[in-house]
Amino acid sequence: MAxxxxxxxxxxxxxxxxxREVADHVARCRRRGDDVVLVVSAMGKETDELLRLAxxxxxxxxxxxxxxxxxxxxxxxxxxxxxxxxxVDVPSASFTxxxxxxITDTNHRxxxxxxxxxxxVKEAIAEGMVPIVAGSQGVSADKDVTFLGRGGSDTTAVxxxxxxxxxACELYTDVSGVFTTDPRVVPxxxxxxxxxxxxxxxxxxxxxxxxxxRSVEVARTYRVPLHVRSAFxxxxxxxxxxxxxxxxxxxxxxxxxxxxxxxxxxxxxxxxPGIAAGMFxxxxxxxxxxxxxxxxxxxxxxxxxxxxxxxxxxGSAASITEGRFAGSDCxxxxxxxxxxxxxxxxxxxxxxxxxxxxxxxxxxxxxxxEMISTSAIRISCVVRADDVDRATQVLHDAFALx
Amino acid sequence: MAxxxxxxxxxxxxxxxxxREVADHVARCRRRGDDVVLVVSAMGKETDELLRLAxxxxxxxxxxxxxxxxxxxxxxxxxxxxxxxxxVDVPSASFTxxxxxxITDTNHRxxxxxxxxxxxVKEAIAEGMVPIVAGSQGVSADKDVTFLGRGGSDTTAVxxxxxxxxxACELYTDVSGVFTTDPRVVPxxxxxxxxxxxxxxxxxxxxxxxxxxRSVEVARTYRVPLHVRSAFxxxxxxxxxxxxxxxxxxxxxxxxxxxxxxxxxxxxxxxxPGIAAGMFxxxxxxxxxxxxxxxxxxxxxxxxxxxxxxxxxxGSAASITEGRFAGSDCxxxxxxxxxxxxxxxxxxxxxxxxxxxxxxxxxxxxxxxEMISTSAIRISCVVRADDVDRATQVLHDAFALx
Numbered sequence: 001m002a003x004x005x006x007x008x009x010x011x012x013x014x015x016x017x018x019x020r021e022v023a024d025h026v027a028r029c030r031r032r033g034d035d036v037v038l039v040v041s042a043m044g045k046e047t048d049e050l051l052r053l054a055x056x057x058x059x060x061x062x063x064x065x066x067x068x069x070x071x072x073x074x075x076x077x078x079x080x081x082x083x084x085x086x087x088v089d090v091p092s093a094s095f096t097x098x099x100x101x102x103i104t105d106t107n108h109r110x111x112x113x114x115x116x117x118x119x120x121v122k123e124a125i126a127e128g129m130v131p132i133v134a135g136s137q138g139v140s141a142d143k144d145v146t147f148l149g150r151g152g153s154d155t156t157a158v159x160x161x162x163x164x165x166x167x168a169c170e171l172y173t174d175v176s177g178v179f180t181t182d183p184r185v186v187p188x189x190x191x192x193x194x195x196x197x198x199x200x201x202x203x204x205x206x207x208x209x210x211x212x213x214r215s216v217e218v219a220r221t222y223r224v225p226l227h228v229r230s231a232f233x234x235x236x237x238x239x240x241x242x243x244x245x246x247x248x249x250x251x252x253x254x255x256x257x258x259x260x261x262x263x264x265x266x267x268x269x270x271x272x273p274g275i276a277a278g279m280f281x282x283x284x285x286x287x288x289x290x291x292x293x294x295x296x297x298x299x300x301x302x303x304x305x306x307x308x309x310x311x312x313x314x315g316s317a318a319s320i321t322e323g324r325f326a327g328s329d330c331x332x333x334x335x336x337x338x339x340x341x342x343x344x345x346x347x348x349x350x351x352x353x354x355x356x357x358x359x360x361x362x363x364x365x366x367x368x369x370e371m372i373s374t375s376a377i378r379i380s381c382v383v384r385a386d387d388v389d390r391a392t393q394v395l396h397d398a399f400a401l402x
Numbered sequence: 403m404a405x406x407x408x409x410x411x412x413x414x415x416x417x418x419x420x421x422r423e424v425a426d427h428v429a430r431c432r433r434r435g436d437d438v439v440l441v442v443s444a445m446g447k448e449t450d451e452l453l454r455l456a457x458x459x460x461x462x463x464x465x466x467x468x469x470x471x472x473x474x475x476x477x478x479x480x481x482x483x484x485x486x487x488x489x490v491d492v493p494s495a496s497f498t499x500x501x502x503x504x505i506t507d508t509n510h511r512x513x514x515x516x517x518x519x520x521x522x523v524k525e526a527i528a529e530g531m532v533p534i535v536a537g538s539q540g541v542s543a544d545k546d547v548t549f550l551g552r553g554g555s556d557t558t559a560v561x562x563x564x565x566x567x568x569x570a571c572e573l574y575t576d577v578s579g580v581f582t583t584d585p586r587v588v589p590x591x592x593x594x595x596x597x598x599x600x601x602x603x604x605x606x607x608x609x610x611x612x613x614x615x616r617s618v619e620v621a622r623t624y625r626v627p628l629h630v631r632s633a634f635x636x637x638x639x640x641x642x643x644x645x646x647x648x649x650x651x652x653x654x655x656x657x658x659x660x661x662x663x664x665x666x667x668x669x670x671x672x673x674x675p676g677i678a679a680g681m682f683x684x685x686x687x688x689x690x691x692x693x694x695x696x697x698x699x700x701x702x703x704x705x706x707x708x709x710x711x712x713x714x715x716x717g718s719a720a721s722i723t724e725g726r727f728a729g730s731d732c733x734x735x736x737x738x739x740x741x742x743x744x745x746x747x748x749x750x751x752x753x754x755x756x757x758x759x760x761x762x763x764x765x766x767x768x769x770x771x772e773m774i775s776t777s778a779i780r781i782s783c784v785v786r787a788d789d790v791d792r793a794t795q796v797l798h799d800a801f802a803l804x
Binding site: 076 | 417418421422452455456458459460461462463464466467468469470471474475477478480481482484485486488489495496498501522545546547
């Protein structure tokens, strides 16, 4: 008999039929003898709809009120799942973030969990019930409702699994696991039965949309066994596990395409100590999530600096940068037609030559590389956005991932 | 400088434009120097939509989960109104029922307020802010979310006005006050500048839809000055006040039509002590809200008993009644084509003859009276549902209310 935390994302509870199907699945797990704790996201596109409503009402979006608004979505879904379980004779009780004991900081819209006091959840388990916890929310020390941010339900589930010492945390979604690349781009993409925390973390950092990166970080830190799987086919998905040093490792595990970022280039920056540092400090202070950074070789005492950031932050990134260099000869350009393709694989550490193969493969396909960044288990190349799908396909083939 | 609790109903905050208009109104009140506390209902038909969603998901509707679901509506509206106020530079803060200190019993879907500890609301007022309280909700001693029932936002507002010792409680709605009858039925219906608590209570008891009867009870008990008014024209509405014994009173203040009830008739009931009492106890235990009761003169040791109750409770009322008299010669009939028209007026107490005029007026209009019930300041007649509008018109004319 195992204790399993099961998280259901928005598409998994998008309508009444889906909610009843989730209830049936939980009933099956219970008959098998497992104790189940649920974490539920808002239904379908509800969070987007609440954000649109806020846009129509307000230009200022005060954080405290935004959080009260947005968290209504998860609460609704929780209550409905509890009702559906009640209908199939599974005793259950819903818990808001606050009731489940999620204490957070006061950083509204993107609150961090400070501690979890899940005594009500534990009591419910002890009484043979299925606790259903509203995802992505908590309560601050000021007794205000807080939202953990988009994708925060994954974090809720993993953190809860950790503090409950659950045997596994299952993240149910609309894909059946973690693939060697995006199956919509490359039809021969293959579902991986296992992947290491480090690899999945790198994949989510460079654009793999599910699960949320933050939840993978928490899972890695607290060694929570994750199972990414489908709420539509219910088939076994991908287990995320610690890297097994004995395991014969694929050099490259996955190709991750991403077109969510833009490139900002600053030309004619004086090549003096502290100039670049000051610029990136200003960007960080303004909340711009700078990702890849490339600085050209200096000529005549000036250099060019390019960086990438999420597309919707590129405008403010450009104006901050322009402000800093006002009056100088610097020019700032924004390019949102870029894309990125990344190779991720734990085996890269001991297999030199992966980068060379990647560059050759892209060159052969006549795809120009504009920026490069690497980590121990990842290589990312910025290319034209139009080339991303083709780059993904040729790299998936070149490393025989299909 | 006055302290005013303003309650905005669903139609008053139905969309983004309405919410911004409410914010503008609050800003005007603040410029006039008033302290304002808001109570907000769910937007438009949202509560109905949540109930439909629950119907699609569940047949059992567990109360605790229903309350978590339904209260999401008021929370959303609260957050949005707070944002709109923020945009017009009115400092404000939203409070859920729990945050506002509404402690209730555990009677889910229809919880009663046990006490109110509004220290956060008071602090916000002291800091010059507009507190915005989510209507119709609280928290039970078990720390579960509770819903005060449909129309409960009026109760929230009146109870809060009482405990804050507010100078007035303004109930904003989509009509401009309390009328001598339904203006949709009788175009010459006249808005009353004042009405007594007792009269309004009788009117709401016999079908006047706004404000909610329970809130009028609370207002009467705690002598909270009520102002029923429009959130669309913002013109002064109807003040609900204590009856002024010196005031020259209209004999009849209003005609109230109602077609929300059905009639159940039990024929052939043994005319023995305790039979009727047992039947109505069984109905009460099943939660049927029996309203008017008429018992015919007994003949041959048996009698007929008719009663009215809300249409959606008539089916269970009939089956409970049939169950009690199973095996006897009793027959039970249900009739949902009835309606009721009521005269309400504090002046009736000292003016005999109102009933006679009412019956004559209906007879002249060829409208048959099926049941009659009276109180000190009200006379109600059950007629055919088809006759209700015409009865309302002729009575409104007969008592010169236009």
